[in-house]
Amino acid sequence: MNARTEWIVRMAELEIDPARIEAYTALLAEEVETSVAKEPGVLMLHAVSVNGNPERIRILEVYASQQDYEAHLQSPHFLKYKTLTGGMVKSLDLVEVDPIVMCAK
Template sequence: MSGKLVVRMAELEIEPSMLESYRTLLVEEIEASVAREEGVLSLNAVCLKDNPSSIRILEVYANREAYEAHLKTPHFLKYKNETSGMVTSLTLIDVDPIMMRGKS
C-alpha cells in the first residue's frame, strides 16, 4: 500500500459499570481489524494504571484510504453500535510518528 501513514490516538472514558463488557468488545474489534484488514497496521489499547476506565488506543493505518475503509467494516460498525452507551467521552487526536518499532 502506498501513501502517508495515518496515526491516531484515541482517548476514551468508559462508564465504570460497563468496563468489562466494553473491553470484551474492544478486544474483538481489534483482533478482527488486524486479522482482516491489510491497511490496519496496528491497534494497541491500554488503560491508565490508576484509572482502568480511561482507555487509550494507538491506531496505525497504511494510508487515509485504509482508515476510511476501516470505518465502514462490519466489525467496526458493530463495535461502535454496541459500545455507544458505554463511552462517556471520546477524543481523537491525529499524531505524527517520530519512531515506531516493535517485535512480533
C-alpha cells in the first residue's frame, strides 16, 4: 500500500477495564471484521495489545478519505460497538498520524 495524501490515518490508544477485556475484544473483532468487509472506504483496521498488557489496545485505522471516515462513524456496526463498549473503555486517545510508507502483503 503506497500512502496517499487523501488517506485518513489514525492510531487509537485505548485502556480497557481488565475485568472486561474478553467481552471487549470480542466486540472489537466483530466491528473490525464487519467494517473492512462492508465499507469500501475502510482500507485497514489493525488491532493489537501492548505486549504483557492486554488491556492496553492500539488500533491502526486507515480510511480512503475524510468522507469515508465520517461514514464509518455513522455505520450501524460502529455505533453498536461504541454503545456496547462504552462502559468498558477507561480511556481513549486518537492520535493523528501522517503516513510515510505503508506496505502490506
